[in-house]
Amino acid sequence: MTDYDPVEVTPLHAEEIERYREDALAAIRAAADLAELQAVRIAHVGDRSPLALANREIGALPPQARADAGRRVNQARAAVMAALAAREAELLAERDQRILAEETVDVSLPWDRHPLGARHPLTTLQERIVDVFVAMGYEVVEGPEVEAEWYNFDALNIPPDHPARSMQDTFWVASPDSGVVLRTHTSPAQARAMLTRRPPIYVICPGRTYRTDELDATHTPVFHQVEGLVVDEGITMAHLKGTLDAFARAMFGPEVESRLRPSYFPFTEPSAEVDLRCFVCRGASVDNPDAPCRTCNSEGWIEWGGCGVTNPRVLVACGIDPARYTAFAFGIGIERTLMFRHGVRDMHDIVEGDVRFTTAFGVEV
Incomplete structure (x- = not known):
């Protein structure tokens, strides 16, 4: 059996993964509209997000430690993606309700408000x-x-x-x-x-x-x-x-x-x-x-x-x-x-x- 030198990868510590997850969930909850939610998505799920960078570090671990670390990262990313989907659904519903309220048509108003033309x-x-x-x-x-x-x-x-x-x-x-x-x-x-x-x-x-x-x-x-x-x-x-x-x-x-x-x-x-x-x-x-x-x-x-x-x-x-x-x-x-x-x-x-x-x-x- 081949021996491996222990490698210390801080981003893959259990407490760091948990912190990344909690930060992402907090940012998702704070997003007030779809534009803010998109910015949160890029920051916490994008290619340069902490969880994405941590996932790249898995390869530096000894083989016996990779499975454990990969499971923690995947669970955190899954929780963040689920929270994003739920928040997006909420914001879409709020937007649709707002549009319905702002663009509602009062069918009781006069329908002939545009005057007819007239010959000179x-x-x-x-x-x-x-x-x-x-x-x-x-x-x-x-x-x-x-x-x-x-x-x-x-x-x-x-x-x-x-x-x-x-x-x-x-x-x-x-x-x-x-x-x-x-x-x-x-x-x-x-x-x-x-x-x-x-x-x-x-x-x-x-x-x-x-x-x-x-x-x-x-x-x-x-x-x-x-x-x-x-x-x-x-x-x-x-x-x-x-x-x-x-x-x-x-x-x-x-x-x-x-x-x-x-x-x-x-x-x-x-x-x-x-x-x-x-x-x-x-x-x-x-x-x-x-x-x-x-x-x-x-x-x-x-x-x-x-x-x-x-x-x-x-x-x-x-x-x-x-x-x-x-x-x-x-x-x-x-x-x-x-x-x-x-x-x-x-x-x-x-x-x-x-x-x-x-x-x-x-x-x-």
């Missing part, structure tokens, strides 16, 4: 206007928003030196020499209609237009218009007045107050402005400095649009015989129509995109 009132009003004129026998036409200068100005008898062609009034796509503008009105669609149709012509063109206006209570640089054009035999100013009166009643009811105010437009002769009684002050602010009205500037009336009998030069430019046919045209602001219909006091409310303004009109189709 300008869109629905534009469709209402189209319905009014389609019922009167009109056809809806469209035109491009980026328009040729000829359609936007020349065909409508607006001369080259007219102020409307200046950079201060018109958005030119490149420069005034480019011949391309963002349309300042929807009237170019009228010119296109006359060039592609033969009288009688009854058309309207709703759409977006652009002018270099400052945004204020009643103006905006990007706005919507509906243009109307009638070309037929025997058309007079009386037909225009009757059409606008019918349109105004359809929009604002039978009690609406309107007036035609003489004006000037290059493409109509005679021309007029269509005004409606101010819907805010009802005329009470006129000559009354104590009660000014910012909506109508204390004038008592608000411009609704322009109109007139189409200038014969426009008919000639579009290939229509003015000796046989006469015509009328009008252009009405859809934003202002919305303001009159619903008592909107400021154009900012319409264009600034506040969902509280839009949803007040509902999901109208």
Whole structure:
């Protein structure tokens, strides 16, 4: 039998193994969450833990002492692993309970807390206007928003030196020499209609237009218009007045107050402005400095649009015989129509995109 020199391996003493075990069990009990428990696992069961290092020292013992030492280390490691598993189960259960409490769904709360979307009132009003004129026998036409200068100005008898062609009034796509503008009105669609149709012509063109206006209570640089054009035999100013009166009643009811105010437009002769009684002050602010009205500037009336009998030069430019046919045209602001219909006091409310303004009109189709 081979003799072995006794080897003293301190980490394998019974009292040291017991201390390692107790330290590990105490750390496991003290772990407050899963992250702390993971740190304890590494410190007391990992490759550099005291029990792992002690296990490596077993090979230094005499053969007759190795079995005893191995049993003590394995029993200690088994106790630590069991304690880790039990504590992990406890912490997982606590975490699940906490998540259930924090993320619980109260089924008694309202289920429709997310408001429904709503179409913009300008869109629905534009469709209402189209319905009014389609019922009167009109056809809806469209035109491009980026328009040729000829359609936007020349065909409508607006001369080259007219102020409307200046950079201060018109958005030119490149420069005034480019011949391309963002349309300042929807009237170019009228010119296109006359060039592609033969009288009688009854058309309207709703759409977006652009002018270099400052945004204020009643103006905006990007706005919507509906243009109307009638070309037929025997058309007079009386037909225009009757059409606008019918349109105004359809929009604002039978009690609406309107007036035609003489004006000037290059493409109509005679021309007029269509005004409606101010819907805010009802005329009470006129000559009354104590009660000014910012909506109508204390004038008592608000411009609704322009109109007139189409200038014969426009008919000639579009290939229509003015000796046989006469015509009328009008252009009405859809934003202002919305303001009159619903008592909107400021154009900012319409264009600034506040969902509280839009949803007040509902999901109208």
